[in-house]
Amino acid sequence: MKTLKTKRLILRNFSESDAFDLFDYAKLETVGPNAGWAPHQTVDESLEIIKKFIESNDVWAVELRSNHKVIGSVGLHERMTIQGEKVKELGYVLSTSYEGKGLMTEACRRVLQYAFEEEKVQKIKVAHFLGNEKSKRVIEKCGFEYEKEGTHQSIAYGPKLSKVYQMTIENYKKIGGNK
Numbered sequence: 423m424k425t426l427k428t429k430r431l432i433l434r435n436f437s438e439s440d441a442f443d444l445f446d447y448a449k450l451e452t453v454g455p456n457a458g459w460a461p462h463q464t465v466d467e468s469l470e471i472i473k474k475f476i477e478s479n480d481v482w483a484v485e486l487r488s489n490h491k492v493i494g495s496v497g498l499h500e501r502m503t504i505q506g507e508k509v510k511e512l513g514y515v516l517s518t519s520y521e522g523k524g525l526m527t528e529a530c531r532r533v534l535q536y537a538f539e540e541e542k543v544q545k546i547k548v549a550h551f552l553g554n555e556k557s558k559r560v561i562e563k564c565g566f567e568y569e570k571e572g573t574h575q576s577i578a579y580g581p582k583l584s585k586v587y588q589m590t591i592e593n594y595k596k597i598g599g600n601k
């Protein structure tokens with residue numbers, strides 16, 4: 423995947439040597455369950471997930487410039503539409519110790535810029551589980567528009583009620599891009 427840079431972050435491909443950094447946050451109860459997956463039990467489990475990320479080629483590792491640690495990830499997954507539109511779904515997690523500093527909003531805005539301006543994606547969707555106020559704020563700050571309440575099939579916990587949002591390329595331009 424193309425490496426993307428922001429003031430404080432580098433979004434780059436995962437490599438197998440990131441397994442310890444990933445495990446550091448993927449083992450936390452505060453991270454995976456809010457995104458629909460169970461906390462990792464071992465570093466090996468994190469390594470297996472990294473192998474999947476490398477294969478699917480649609481998840482960036484979020485590296486903090488100041489200490490070169492991988493502190494989270496952002497995924498941009500291709501979704502089919504009946505109308506044949508180029509639609510992608512955004513997903514993200516951040517290590518709990520780094521929350522509340524605007525880092526994930528910074529990362530997502532850069533990904534939106536890349537998706538709309540370089541990949542020419544037409545629409546990006548994003549969803550959070552009911553009650554995930556932090557994620558809701560990231561979505562709002564990025565400028566997404568609320569679409570509907572729906573049921574999201576989570577990997578570990580089955581169907582869960584979620585709020586779904588979207589941003590079209592027209593809306594992206596209207597809000598002035600990655601300001």
Ligand SMILES: CC(C)(COP(=O)(O)OP(=O)(O)OC[C@H]1O[C@@H](n2cnc3c(N)ncnc32)[C@H](O)[C@@H]1OP(=O)(O)O)[C@@H](O)C(=O)NCCC(=O)NCCS
Binds near residue numbers: 452520551556
């Ligand atoms: C959601 C997550 C990515 C947010 O990352 P972050 O870097 O802390 O996000 P930001 O700092 O850009 O924004 C967080 C916002 O939530 C707000 N917030 C924090 N706790 C809150 C709460 N309990 N209720 C309401 N808002 C809250 C912060 O004040 C901030 O908003 P502000 O800038 O208006 O003050 C991170 O918490 C995370 O990975 N959580 C676990 C996994 C997850 O939920 N992933 C998303 C799945 S949809």
